Amino acid sequence: MDLEKSVNPTSTLLNQCQPNQYPSQPVSTQPVPISTSVNPTSTHLNQCQPNQYPSQPVSTQPVPFSTNDLPISTSDRDNQYPSQPVTNSTSDHLSQYQLNQLCEVERSVASLRADLPPAVEELRHAVETFRMRLETTEHLSWLGFYKKGIGEPLGNLGNSHPYWKNVQYRRKAEEEVTTVCSKFREICDGVVGLDTQELLRLPSFNNWAWKDWEILFLLQHMYNDLGLLSKFGIETEVFRKFLCRVYHCYNQVPFHNFMHAFCVTQMMYGMICKCDLQRRLGDLDVLILLTSCVCHDLDHPGFNNIYQINARTELALRYNDISPLENHHCSVAFSVLERNECNIFKNVPAEDYKKVREGIIRCILATDMARHNEILSDFREIQEFSFENRAHVNVLFMVLIKVADISNEARPLDIAEPWLECLMQEFFNQSDLEKLEGLPVSPFMDREKVTKPSSQCSFIGFVLLPLFEALGTVLPELDVRHFDFLF
């Protein structure tokens, strides 16, 4: 991220933090760097499709495999974003007589509209604005109106509950998972190309250029590259089944999807490599960190904890309003690992497994942003950090996964910007539903109130930078002032 770009410390947008989301006070008094991508007049906040990636990935990267091992045809790539269907022009369908009539009607409508009383004009404008906001049927489907039968619901609450209690968020269709996993199977014995191996260690890695089965392959590479499969007796087949199951358990939501989990893991992998964490922490800790990232948002429904609690969802009831989502992600992770065929830890000695489980739970639970201040303060309170001190390392783990989790803005703009679109889309989906249900609406999610600049000024200034700076004191290799290595 270019952290030195346009700074506007007098911005009035900086104080929009919400309780439970971002800290209410700036943790740092430094000037607030803002990415130059922010454009107050931007009208494209809503363009991200709910279950797809942005439509213009910039694929400038080399292909991932050595040339002997190119399983993906160019046509596959080209077909990902089909172009618009070509329709015939209106005049092909209408006779000249019909066209004349249509023009006549248009003219009379235009003249009628010119005479509209102001109140009616105002009403018309309101209707038009509302129509625009409704966007697409795809979007409407988010509000719980889409057809049933796409995957299993989270829990069976019965018909007596209002419809929103039964909202089935978008689980992946079985066929899609099968297709992606079999394509992964076709390439998984290959080797990741050297250029890609290098890129994979950098925050400038462009996730948008890769398909899901390639992403699975890249995840496999990271574990292999760190020697985790051989060091912990993880059978290749078990590992692949684990990855496919994880893929299956991420939902088709705009932001908290499988690609997000990959990006978080990739950022963690980059930090592990850059800071030589494998030597400083050990293999087991690296296994914990990487696996926590892979699993940290499993089965995320696309509606945050505030929603879960206010809507009294099954998750909130199950976890007594205490980090319901993070508890759920963690629980799903260990349910996946409970399946013998997916249990990548089955050859890990019991004593180490205990550490793995504790470590993963600690890391995943730390991603609840409501705990941001608590974790940051704990980290700052450490006087002289020591890798020998387990209490210190435990806090470091939480900070590391948090940094990886919120690090989109530390990536180049063409990668970060689409992520912001996705996040905003998820926020808007939630606030729309909250309005429908008569629940409190978080202003930072409200399409009527939030803008990209307001959101990012607060987030980068109050949340991201203070966290990155704190981590930089213990791992100077990551200090933002030395970020030139990144790009």
Ligand SMILES: Nc1nc2c(ncn2[C@@H]2O[C@H](COP(=O)(O)O)[C@@H](O)[C@H]2O)c(=O)[nH]1
């Ligand atoms: N306004 C922004 N909020 C962001 C951004 N990146 C992350 N976030 C918020 O943090 C949490 C991260 O936790 P997760 O485990 O849920 O992924 C996320 O939900 C957002 O609320 C950002 O760039 N801008």
Ligand SMILES: [Zn+2]
């Ligand atoms: Zn996350």
